[in-house]
Amino acid sequence: MEQKGRYHRYLNRVGWLYVTPATLLYILFMLYPVIYSLFMVTQKWRGFNRQFVGFGNFIRMVQDSIFWKALSHNFLFMVIQVPIMILLALILATILNSEIKRFKGVFRTIYFLPCVTSLVAYSVIFRILLQSNGILNNLLQDIHLINEPIGWLSNGFWAKITIMIALTWRWTGYNMVFFLVGLQNIDSEIYEAAEVDGAGKIKQFFSITLPLLVPVILFSLITSTNGTMQLFDEPNILTWGGGPSNETMTVALYIYNQAFVLNSDLGYAATLSYVMVFIAAVLAFIQLRLLGDKEK
Numbered sequence: 001m002e003q004k005g006r007y008h009r010y011l012n013r014v015g016w017l018y019v020t021p022a023t024l025l026y027i028l029f030m031l032y033p034v035i036y037s038l039f040m041v042t043q044k045w046r047g048f049n050r051q052f053v054g055f056g057n058f059i060r061m062v063q064d065s066i067f068w069k070a071l072s073h074n075f076l077f078m079v080i081q082v083p084i085m086i087l088l089a090l091i092l093a094t095i096l097n098s099e100i101k102r103f104k105g106v107f108r109t110i111y112f113l114p115c116v117t118s119l120v121a122y123s124v125i126f127r128i129l130l131q132s133n134g135i136l137n138n139l140l141q142d143i144h145l146i147n148e149p150i151g152w153l154s155n156g157f158w159a160k161i162t163i164m165i166a167l168t169w170r171w172t173g174y175n176m177v178f179f180l181v182g183l184q185n186i187d188s189e190i191y192e193a194a195e196v197d198g199a200g201k202i203k204q205f206f207s208i209t210l211p212l213l214v215p216v217i218l219f220s221l222i223t224s225t226n227g228t229m230q231l232f233d234e235p236n237i238l239t240w241g242g243g244p245s246n247e248t249m250t251v252a253l254y255i256y257n258q259a260f261v262l263n264s265d266l267g268y269a270a271t272l273s274y275v276m277v278f279i280a281a282v283l284a285f286i287q288l289r290l291l292g293d294k295e296k
Helices: 002-040 056-062 065-096 104-116 119-129 135-142 156-184 188-196 201-212 214-229 233-237 251-261 266-295
Strands: 043-046 049-052
Touching: 002 043, 002 266, 043 266, 056 266, 065 104, 065 156, 065 214, 065 251, 104 156, 119 135, 119 156, 119 233, 156 214, 156 233, 188 201, 201 214, 214 266, 233 251, 251 266
Parallel strands: none
Antiparallel strands: 043 049
């Protein structure tokens, strides 16, 4: 018994030896920055100079028109782009899960490839294609669909459309994979029983497929919503930092500018970050309540 006890103490020490480096790294690079950022919220930073302002950063946020404009863009992308992307992903997954046998694997790969493409690389390619004298404008003029080039990147309205197209192109295949896995986990005997009862394909889709895919839809909605709230790369690269005239500015890009580009005000940037975390949590809670009840 004593030898067994020594052996267990030895395993315990060895276990802590392996866990301690990871724990220290987690405390240093995750836990400590989160706790310290709570302190930063109450400070006004200018380089190495800081001043206690209490709730001053929150008051400044309420009065900051650019922040509210950026937040409205985040919600615009979430309300318009995310549903379109989810719908397209569901349609593609349904088609690939059908009885089509030839080139099914090839199409799955093609649809998923944009997801593994470098964010910077694909943003630069989109910017080259959508310039005033780019390939797309030249093609549309050659076939006489437009008389003058569209300002895909220089016009506020078309710049938003461009970002939505880029996001949909990149992330539709990613969500399609989750829907495809969900479809393949549905027992085929359920569909066979529905056919015996006289249910057609459309009836089966809305009465069987969609209800059973609610957990997957919920997961995709939450991850896509969080991704939209953190949108940074596309407006930063495609529209040169949220242009034109902040028409594609997002909150994540605005936080970056406040912290490292414009004012170097880390306290205000931390305040905006906590507000966005709160908004994302509220949206996730609402989605869980709405779709979670349907799942039950």
